[in-house]
Amino acid sequence: MAGGKGSTRPRYLQIADELKAAIERGEYRPGDRLPGENALAPQYGVAVMTARRALRALTNEGLAESRKGAGVFVQAFHPIRRRGIQRLAQDQWGAGKSIWSADEDRSLTVDQVSVQETVPPAHIAEMLDLNADESACARSRRYVLDGRPVMLATSYLPYALVKGSAITQADTGPGELTLASLTSGTARFASEKRSADGCLVLRKRPRWACPLSALS
Template sequence: MQLGEIDRQDGRPPYRQIADHLRSAMDRGELTAGDKLPSEAELTRHYSVARMTARQAIQELRTEGRVVAEHGRGVFVRMPAPVRRLASDRFARKHREAGQAAFLAEADKAGVRPSVDQIEIDRATPPADVRERLRLSDDERVAVRSRRYLADDRPIEVATSFLPLTVAEGTPILEANTGPGGIYARLEETGHVLDHFVEEVTARMPTADERRRLELPDGVPVLVVVRTAYDTAGVPVEVCDTVKAAPAYVLEYDIPAR
């Protein structure tokens, strides 16, 4: 791997030039996922800079999420998360009829092994924005389902569903295992045949808890997808707030031009 030299005429500080050299080596494929970066001592000798300068260069790459430090071993190019392309038909009835919830259908298409853990079920007063989306009165309660999804044993998203308690009570929606087809299959069994979904997608940095649950290194953002499900009568029956590890996803939408 060729690191280059510090250009003293360059307006960029030396640590940024070093970070650029390492980043370029990754982009060229000279440093690939799992490879160990040169140590601070090696960078210090090569570039004839202070150790703090080398440390700042590595920290910049850590902040970007390009590398991860392992205590006692060094700094390594971060392994990529399994990429899952989310197609706009992932909530199609054909998947539910085949006994697959949306996550299972997506994982099957992506060729990864899906699993779910950290399942929590509760009955609660919803947050104000959820109450507004579900058109509930101030005193109405909701069923809350929180869970973490993994692909090939790597956590990639945390989802929390809110459903009117009048709809979910007495159904497997309030059980750990909702059965074939997931929540949406159970909703349709109660007579709420689904008609369409509205999704809002934003991006931000994760909270400390989200970073812990998704096992994200510093500097890695998340996608936040808030989805509202409507039945054929136009009644909102579920709000799902999903926090996704951004490097693990490509969102794909097929939008008719008519």
């Protein structure tokens, strides 16, 4: 069962996690219908409302779509072309563009932003040289393409560095703000991705004066 015994994670999110894992394993392919709330409720021993929230969590993340009268289906995406060389080119982010705007001629936009002070995961804290009890500012964004959610992205910044600045607000206001304006020291840009075999790949870059628009 999802989450395991004694898990503090809400039950509906545990169920959503199991459904996501099944999608990642290929048990449900793009366009496939997911089990309905009436099937999930007895399977997991929960109320129908809890099962409904689990399915809604998947649609909110853009992993599934609800079709009126038909059920909830695994999202089927039109492929996005990735242009790796241009993504971090200075003329890209230096012009105030999101690094992801290099990937596709279609408009990739942010429709949801949330910001919170939080203790980051251990591997993030290590990359930022933070102590175990030091907090970070986590900026999470949901990107949509052609009206559909296609990506979730979270940037972590040392909270001591950005405290009191516009970066800690969901709406950063007009114009651009760079991290370079907040520190005279050298900052690091770090990215992570999943390789073809599912392994986590981390890369560090010893430069940046990345505009806030790239984090928005």
